Amino acid sequence: MLNQSKKEKAKKTMMTIQSTQSFSPIQDVSEGIIITKDRRFIKILEISPINFLLRSEDEKRDIIANFDATLRIMPVTIQFKVISRKTDVTRLIKGIEKDIETEQNKNCRTLQKEQIDLIKSVSSKEGVSRRFFIIFEYSESVGLKKTPSFYEIKADLDTTALRIQNMLFRCGNEVMPLENDEDICEVLYTIMAKSESEKKPFETRMNEVISKYLADENYDPDKEAYVPINDYIAPLSIDTKTSPKYIKIDDVYYSFGYIQGKSYGESAVAGWLSMLINLGEGIDVDFFVHKENIAIVTQKLQYALRYNKVKARGMEDTSTDFDDISSAIRSGYYLKAGIASGEDFCYMSTLLTITAHSIDELEWKTNEIKTYLIGQGLKLKLCWFMQEEAFKMSLPVCQFNSQIFKNSKRNLLSSSLAAAYPFVAYEVNDENGILYGINKANNSLVILNNFDSRKYKNANIAILGTTGAGKTYTLQCMALRMRSQKKQVFIIAPDKGHEFKRACDGIGGQYVKISAGSSQNINVMEIRKKDDEASLLIDGDSKVAILTNKIQQLHTFFTLLIRDITNEERQLLDEALVETYAEFGITIDNDSLIDPQNPSKYKQMPILGDLHRHLHNLGPRAERLYNILSRYVTGSASSFNGHTNVNLDNQYIVFDISDLTEEMLPIGMFIVVDYVWDKVREDRTKEKAIFLDELWTLIGANASEEAAKFVLRIFKVIRAYGGSAIASTQDLNDFFALKDGAYGKGIINNSKIKMVLQLEQEEALRVSETLNLSESEVQQITHFQKGESLLTANSNHILIKFKSSKHEHDLVTTDREDLAKQVEEKRKALQRKNN
Known part of the structure; x- marks a missing residue:
């Protein structure tokens, strides 16, 4: 009986684990287009955000106006998706480790190792990184035949994407290139297999999958192996049956909730969606927009207005219901006027994905979010008994569950919808950069590479x-x-x-x-031998006389010594400089600089004292030059009269x-x-x-x-x-x-x-x-x-x-106190050494 009980429990447990490949709604990815199992065609764009919240009020108004214009040219159904993850500092750390391998200085290696520890510490406690996406699907277009080919559909989606890109550019946003199918799969892998993607990059996962297929005994090397797309992007396991409150994907617990449609206020500040986007690591936001048919909406509005006006006539103006009906009438006229001016009538819906590595953490996060949103006037409704449906709705395939959408939707015009501008959490995470610190607005790491000429002029x-x-x-x-x-x-x-x-x-x-x-x-008169190998390869030999350039620099030097230097003195100085360098065998012939005893170096250079002597030889005409330079040769500033000794x-x-x-x-x-x-x-x-x-x-x-x-x-x-x-x-x-x-x-x-x-x-x-x-x-x-x-x-x-x-x-x-502590620590260390 005991063994049988164990088997039954094991069987029950196994039944809760679904096939991850069959769970995915995605059939294939081809030429940048996601093809779903129900034969829909999806385009996904990754958007670079701006720091909207720190813009001036005028700038915010301009951005919202441009986003309103962007929304109007977007397809009927749009999904905005924001994912938040712990900042991936792997590349940054590997770069430092590579530098350590070739670093000769012991103290510098110590500093580099501490940098790695600092980056790990900060990223584990505070570093959050976000990615922003727009997802839309192909819908029948005027001019295309009833059953268009894949390439006609692709062309239509690409054209829409280009229009969106051009419009978003006016807002200050750039569309980041997802250049090939591998880039699209990386996005899908990051979203669908959160736990796995944090442990291994997509390239590693892809190579592992391919290796398994090649190692299969049925593999035919003469035929091109077909690997189903979901083998690359799907998680290892999905458990949707254990609890109605959450699902478990690999070793991460997921819970889903939506903002109740009735809890949205009548008006919203620009960028209000940032309160959800900046909730923290492991909390993703999906914002859905569906545009309604204007003709049908107009007809329904006219009917609703007539009905409400008739209903209002039969009420006392002191009745509570009268206030509600009056509000509905005002809203109806507002919507009617907006539609007449060319605005779209839309429904919006907001879905939150909350993830954690334990049930306790998941419950704590969920309660904290609910409490926070109540303070913001919003109510979060958890998707109990609908976790699987909510998870599928959160996938980037632009398909919402009708029941969840019905309970979470809120109607509004496109101009009001634009206030939800979502691309607000700007981050600086430059490749090959250095850590500056933490972005206080959203807890992302600030890793800046000021030498990146693609970003900074x-x-x-x-x-x-x-x-x-x-x-x-x-x-x-x-x-x-x-x-x-x-x-x-x-x-x-x-x-x-x-x-x-x-x-x-x-x-x-x-x-x-x-x-x-x-x-x-x-030595200010020294002509230094340069490492000009790169310049010679880039520009070739310029044949410029090195001595001529040096003398020009020294003329500038003397204008600092003698602010009112005359043209005659300039000529005398020039003559003295030429004679001084000639004394050391240096002329305008660049080869004359080479030391014949050591061809890899230049000859010994003159110093200010040598120039001083030649000025003296020029007689009374150069007397002022000679006297002023004396201070730097024999006077109080004579330390400037010497060869370079550092x-x-x-x-x-x-x-x-x-x-x-x-x-x-x-x-x-x-x-x-x-x-x-x-x-x-x-x-x-x-x-x-x-x-x-x-x-x-x-x-x-x-x-x-x-x-x-x-x-x-x-x-x-x-x-x-x-x-x-x-x-x-x-x-x-x-x-x-x-x-x-x-x-x-x-x-x-x-x-x-x-x-x-x-x-x-x-x-x-x-x-x-x-x-x-x-x-x-x-x-x-x-x-x-x-x-x-x-x-x-x-x-x-x-x-x-x-x-x-x-x-x-x-x-x-x-800081004085810090320095005092250092002195005390060094004093104690010295005492221990002496003892």
């Missing part, structure tokens, strides 16, 4: 914020992460340069102090110019930028970044205009050399002061990406004009906590919380 970034908001912290974390990706990093620090030394040493970088009394030196081949170099006086700052800037610019232009195929902290010191009201010109040129030209200029600044009034803000505005306009940290009210208002911020954004900026910022990328705005690892934090923090 340039790679420049401007970071704005008040004192103590975290600008330098953010800038240094970005620099460390770019170095971890093997990008060349240069940091120019015109203020508080010592704050960069700890991170520089911690990642094995080169810290260079440029000042009048520094022992470190970069390693400038490091991938992470900090130039500290913070000890230079206002007078000397342009000189130091020129020496640094002259070197950096040589390196930036070496190989256009390599990514590199120049970071400039406290930019206001270089382009502010009291700054040298020549130094400001250097900076603006970097931002304007660096894109052409595969580079990025990244700057942070405070004191925005000063930032926009020089030349009536020409340099500040120039840098902002040449930065496709901006990060705005906390600002004072006056500064926030100043920035709002330049960045086109809304009043809401301005208010949020003034109340940001440390680490919070508004990221603007192209036309999208994102509120983010910056994330850093402990090791990064220890390297870049300037």
Whole structure:
């Protein structure tokens, strides 16, 4: 009896597991078209969202108006689908692991490993990614024969898709290419087999299926194997019988519910569907729209209006029913007027899919959602005893269950329907990017690759914020992460340069102090041998005289030393420069630069002292040039008179110019930028970044205009050399002061990406004009906590919380308490070592 009981239980359990292939309504996928078992033809489009909620009110109105126009050209039945998943960080982590394999610096490897831990931690707790789809089916078109061919149907669907794409572009949305059947199957696999798709990518699943068919003993290698499409996309198991409250697909529990049609308010704010879309990970939204036949609707409206008016005449105006009838009459006239003006009469329905890995979690999620929606004036009705029907309705085949649709539908005009604009949860998840933090609006990870030229017209970034908001912290974390990706990093620090030394040493970088009394030196007269292999392959040999270019650069250098240099002095300087290089055997013949004793290097270069001597030889006419240069040869700034004595081949170099006086700052800037610019232009195929902290010191009201010109040129030209200029600044009034803000505005306009940290009210208002911020954004900026910022990328705005690892934090923090803890920890470590 016991054995029999076990068998019966096993049999009962087995009966609850349905065939997943037969459960699927999909017959095939061919040339981008989904073909269902009931011979319907479905097109699916993936849509790139925008950050709608952070747009200004005028922008929102424009977007809703354009979406209204889009809805009018859409087919009769449309399904909008939004799926939410834990952010897939596999590629990002694999990229870091690949960098670790070839990284020579031990400290950098430590940083890279901590980055992996940070990414895993943040993605497991907070990272949510969403995908947006429009699904529509073929319906008989005027002009096509009664039984059109597949290719005629495909052409009709493709034409509709193109119209939708063009209309959505006006809203700011792009249709992301699903270029082949494999892309379509990947979408279907992600939706139908949630658990499996999170464990293995579609390509792996596809290869496994194909391998099983090839290994079958009945497989004939001379014939092309036919693999049913559902073998690729269907889950492993589906249990629909265990409970009327949920179904179980593989190891995930599903529950479905719809928004009751009667619970929708009479009016809605633009983008109201975002309250459902941003509910969280594992909660999907299906929004169905069905357009009714206008002629039939008009006839029914006229009948309903006549009936209600007659009914109202026989009622007392104090009756409760009278109010309801009056409301119905007003609604009837409103619908009639809208239809007369060309609007569509529609029904909408909203279905929620709630998933979890346990029954307890599923119940908790469901109760939380119901409570939240009650607070929003909406009622969620669970699909008990209809879970299987609801699941099939949630599949991307544009087919709704009549009973669920009847209970959940709400009628409205297309203009009102447009307020449900669903493409609202903008995410930044760029391939080969670096982690910035969390999108506060929807908990998605912000992974940005500013070097992606397909997305961003340039790679420049401007970071704005008040004192103590975290600008330098953010800038240094970005620099460390770019170095971890093997990008060349240069940091120019015109203020508080010592704050960069700890991170520089911690990642094995080169810290260079440029000042009048520094022992470190970069020879301004040095002609450096460039790695020009890539340029030669791209452009060929340009035959430009290298010495001529260098002398032109040195002329610029002397205009910084002598602001009122005359034309005669320029000529004398030019003569002295030519003679100085000639003394070292260097002429306009590029081969003269080669050291005959070591052909892989250039000859020894002159220094300022050699030029000084040749100016002296020119006599009284060059006396002013000679006397002014004396300060940099034999005077207080003689440290500039020497050969380069620092390693400038490091991938992470900090130039500290913070000890230079206002007078000397342009000189130091020129020496640094002259070197950096040589390196930036070496190989256009390599990514590199120049970071400039406290930019206001270089382009502010009291700054040298020549130094400001250097900076603006970097931002304007660096894109052409595969580079990025990244700057942070405070004191925005000063930032926009020089030349009536020409340099500040120039840098902002040449930065496709901006990060705005906390600002004072006056500064926030100043920035709002330049960045086109809304009043809401301005208010949020003034109340940001440390680490919070508004990221603007192209036309999208994102509120983010910056994330850093402990090791990064220890390297870049300037907080007094943090530094005190570090001192105490190091003191204790030293005591333990001595003991």
